[in-house]
Amino acid sequence: xxxxxxxxxxxxxxxxxxxxxxxxxxxxxxxxxxxxxxxxxxxxxxxxxxxxxxxxxxxxxxxxxxxxxxxxxxxxxxxxxxxxxxxxxxxxxxxxxxxxxxxxxxxxxxxxxxxxxxxxxxxxxxxxxxxxxxxxxxxxxxxxxxxxxxxxxxxxxxxxxxxxxxxxxxxxxxxxxxxxxxxxxxxxxxxxxxxxxxxxxxxxxxxxxxxxxxxxxxxxxxxxxxxxxxxxxxxxxxxxxxxxxxxxxxxxxxxxxxxxxxxxxxxxxxxxxxxxxxxxxxxxxxxxxxxxxxxxxxxxxxxxxxxxxxxxxx
Amino acid sequence: xxxxxxxxxxxxxxxxxxxxxxxxxxxxxxxxxxxxxxxxxxxxxxxxxxxxxxxxxxxxxxxxxxxxxxxxxxxxxxxxxxxxxxxxxxxxxxxxxxxxxxxxxxxxxxxxxxxxxxxxxxxxxxxxxxxxxxxxxxxxxxxxxxxxxxxxxxxxxxxxxxxxxxxxxxxxxxxxxxxxxxxxxxxxxxxxxxxxxxxxxxxxxxxxxxxxxxxxxxxxx
Numbered sequence: 001x002x003x004x005x006x007x008x009x010x011x012x013x014x015x016x017x018x019x020x021x022x023x024x025x026x027x028x029x030x031x032x033x034x035x036x037x038x039x040x041x042x043x044x045x046x047x048x049x050x051x052x053x054x055x056x057x058x059x060x061x062x063x064x065x066x067x068x069x070x071x072x073x074x075x076x077x078x079x080x081x082x083x084x085x086x087x088x089x090x091x092x093x094x095x096x097x098x099x100x101x102x103x104x105x106x107x108x109x110x111x112x113x114x115x116x117x118x119x120x121x122x123x124x125x126x127x128x129x130x131x132x133x134x135x136x137x138x139x140x141x142x143x144x145x146x147x148x149x150x151x152x153x154x155x156x157x158x159x160x161x162x163x164x165x166x167x168x169x170x171x172x173x174x175x176x177x178x179x180x181x182x183x184x185x186x187x188x189x190x191x192x193x194x195x196x197x198x199x200x201x202x203x204x205x206x207x208x209x210x211x212x213x214x215x216x217x218x219x220x221x222x223x224x225x226x227x228x229x230x231x232x233x234x235x236x237x238x239x240x241x242x243x244x245x246x247x248x249x250x251x252x253x254x255x256x257x258x259x260x261x262x263x264x265x266x267x268x269x270x271x272x273x274x275x276x277x278x279x280x281x282x283x284x285x286x287x288x289x290x291x292x293x294x295x296x297x298x299x300x301x302x303x304x305x306x307x308x309x310x311x312x313x314x
Numbered sequence: 315x316x317x318x319x320x321x322x323x324x325x326x327x328x329x330x331x332x333x334x335x336x337x338x339x340x341x342x343x344x345x346x347x348x349x350x351x352x353x354x355x356x357x358x359x360x361x362x363x364x365x366x367x368x369x370x371x372x373x374x375x376x377x378x379x380x381x382x383x384x385x386x387x388x389x390x391x392x393x394x395x396x397x398x399x400x401x402x403x404x405x406x407x408x409x410x411x412x413x414x415x416x417x418x419x420x421x422x423x424x425x426x427x428x429x430x431x432x433x434x435x436x437x438x439x440x441x442x443x444x445x446x447x448x449x450x451x452x453x454x455x456x457x458x459x460x461x462x463x464x465x466x467x468x469x470x471x472x473x474x475x476x477x478x479x480x481x482x483x484x485x486x487x488x489x490x491x492x493x494x495x496x497x498x499x500x501x502x503x504x505x506x507x508x509x510x511x512x513x514x515x516x517x518x519x520x521x522x523x524x525x526x527x528x529x530x531x532x533x534x535x
Contacts, residue, residue, distance in 0.1 A: 176329030294340070297413045301336060304420055309332070312427050312446045313325035 004254060005093040009083050012092065015263070016082030016239070020231040021045040023238070023270050030278040045231060052224035060121045060217060070117035071218065071225040077106040078232040086164050087239050088262045089251040095161040100148050103160070103240070104141065107192070110229070111137055118214035125206070129213025132289065136198065136210070139296035140191045146303035147184040150177050151244050153310050160240075164247040176313050180306030182245050187299035189237040191292070194230075196281040198292060201230075208286060238273050242266070320368040321443075324485070327361040328444035331481060332423070335454040338474060339415050339461075344402060347470055348393045354477050355385030358484075365484050373492040374484070380499050381480070389473060392506050397466060400517055410461045419454050426450040437486075444485040451478030465516060465523040469509050476502055 025042040032039040059068070081103055083094040115133055118126035152158045154177065155166035191198045199210040206213075215226050243250065249265025251258035287295060334354040341347045359381040366374025408415065426449035434442050455475030459468045480498075483490045490498075513523060520527040 176326050179326070179329060180333070294412060297416060298340065301416050301420065302333075305329075305332065305336065305423070308420070308423050308427065309325075309329050309447075312423075313328060313443050 005091075008089055008092060009094060011259070012085075012087050012089070013079055013082050015087050015266070016232055016235060017079065017228075019266075019270070020235040021049060021228065023235050023274065024231040026271065026274045027234075027277055030274055031281065034278055034282045045227075049224050049228055052227065053221050055220045057220035057222055062122060063217075064120055066113065067117045067120045067217075068222070070113045071222040071229075073113050074110045074229045075225040075232075077110045078229040078236065081106045081236050082232065082239075084160065085236065085239050086161050086243050086247070086250050087266065088259055089254075090161045090164050090168075091252070091254060092161060095159060099158040100152070100160050100163075100240075101145070101158055104144055104148070107233070108137070108141065114214050114226075118217075121217045123217060125209075125213040125216050129210055129216070132210045133214060136191055136292060136296070139293060140188050140299070143184060143296055143300035143303050144188045144192070146300060146307060147181045147188060148244070150181040150184075150303055150306040150310060153307065154178065154314075160243050164243050164250055165252065167245075167247050168250070168252065177306045177310035178245065180302045180309060182241075184299045184303035184306060185241060185244070187295065187302070189241065190280065191296060191299070193234045193237050195234075195277060197284045197287045197295065200286050208289075210289075235270070238270060239266075241273070242269050317368060320364060323364055324361060325443055327357050327364075328447040328481075328485070331357050331361070331451055331477075332447050335451045335474060335478075336416065336419055338470070339419055339454060339458060340412055342408075342412070344397050344466065345394075347467060348390050348397075351393075351470055351473060351477075352386050352390040354474065355381055355389075358477055358481055359386065361481070362484050362489070365488060369488045371488050373495075374489045376492060377489060377495045377499075380495070384499055384503060385473075385477065388503070389506055392510060393466070393470070396510050396513060400466075400513060400523065402464070402466065402523060408461055409463060415457065415461050418457060422453040422457060423450045426453060433486075442485070445482060448478055448482035448485055451475075451481060454478070463524050463526060465509075465513055465525055468525065469506075473502065473506075 022042060022045075024045045028044060029039040029042060083092070084098045084103055084106075086092060086095060111133060115130035118130040118133075120126070148158070151163060154175065155163045157163060157166070190196070194201055194211045200208060201211070203209060204212055204216075211230070215223065218226055246269065249262055249269075251262040331354060334350050334357065338347055338350045338354075341350055359378050362374050362378040362381060366372060366378060410418070423446075427446040430446040430449055433445060437445075452475050455471050455473075455478055458471030458474060462468055462471060476498075483495075489495065516528075517523055520530075
């Protein structure tokens with residue numbers, strides 16, 4: 001047994017954990033530019049994380065083990081998800097044991113515990129955030145699974161590695177089902193990662209915050225882990241989108257040059273996705289929370305139409 | 315252009331037509347609705363031109379240009395003038411709420427797929443798979459006419475229904491004979507004018523375009 005698979009997994013997880021803060025920094029930088037402000041630099045999230053890790057943890061008196069356990073769980077599930085998706089290479093040992101449904105379930109576990117932790121302390125904001133987060137989740141998750149099933153119909157497998165290889169081997173095709181699935185996926189990704197039409201990641205305004213309300217009581221290294229996991233979640237959704245729709249460049253063979261190329265392609269794609277995110281965020285205003293059902297309903301509709309058009313048109 | 319590619323473009327356009335049909339179901343603003351109608355017309359026009367090119371039926375070019383002129387430019391213009399004159403820019407009132415309408419819409423797509431499946435088995439044309447989409451567009455236009463209260467939106471639903479019929483004609487039989495198509499185009503145009511006059515009269519009589527008001531016309535009670 002060679003060391004190659006372990007090396008690959010390590011590289012993948014590293015690519016996730018190290019690139020995520022940089023990607024978050026890139027999005028922040030672009031946003032500053034688009035608003036005519038001076039940028040704090042690409043490394044701001046990294047500096048933030050370092051600062052938070054150095055600080056003490058302040059725990060509420062009635063915090064139970066759930067509250068203390070959640071940051072590690074959230075961070076762990078994000079890392080594990082990074083081991084499943086083909087970020088740099090298709091040839092992953094973990095990819096064979098877990099498919100894209102597991103990927104969705106990992107996020108569901110993290111969300112479940114975050115909601116519990118939000119309610120654990122007993123502050124009003126935690127409960128409100130938990131309720132909103134679960135409302136969004138209950139609408140976003142079926143749509144997400146539907147979009148993923150649409151993609152997996154095309155390659156006859158729910159394994160992401162399989163999907164990537166099958167898209168890479170076929171030629172570039174105009175597929176209606178894919179167009180619908182991409183639209184649905186973008187809407188869901190905006191909702192799941194808490195970007196602007198759904199949630200504003202840069203504000204602590206009491207009335208509108210969703211994710212921030214949940215983690216309001218965290219501090220020190222706990223907050224650092226959760227923030228880091230949040231950044232990783234943003235990149236994970238980008239990686240999932242890349243793997244499912246634009247997998248060209250992900251290494252299929254076992255050599256260093258292909259991996260280098262894959263990394264280059266990944267950075268280029270992330271740069272473009274960052275521009276896309278900023279365009280969406282500067283172009284749209286945050287939605288009223290009661291409009292979210294329609295927003296996510298549209299996502300579900302598109303995913304369903306994608307699945308139907310696979311049967312009707314392809 | 316080879317046949318395979320043309321069929322792919324055709325089915326892609328079909329998907330987009332279906333998407334515009336659903337977007338019209340979800341749209342709450344009158345202006346947005348008219349824009350979507352114009353987009354649907356543009357997609358139809360492109361699709362007709364492509365089918366005409368592949369099948370070498372050159373009269374389809376004429377109906378493509380006709381669609382472009384009529385459904386992308388003229389009818390949306392008339393509707394815009396109408397809603398400006400009648401001062402109805404506000405949100406559209408719906409009988410059934412939007413997500414519910416969407417679900418019914420999906421049901422209609424499944425139904426029309428089920429209905430056209432045997433026809434698709436028999437046909438040998440490259441564009442046969444779009445027949446289900448065309449039928450679904452017709453049914454969604456009908457659904458829009460049923461679920462909207464406002465007379466103008468009902469007319470847009472009617473025009474969308476006609477779009478679906480036109481799409482069915484191009485995808486199922488490579489278009490109707492030119493005489494028929496010219497006749498239908500003229501009919502739609504005249505219908506739009508007559509509807510326009512009707513709207514003014516309805517508006518003058520009831521001071522509203524909500525068709526529920528017409529229940530007052532009943533005798534008795």
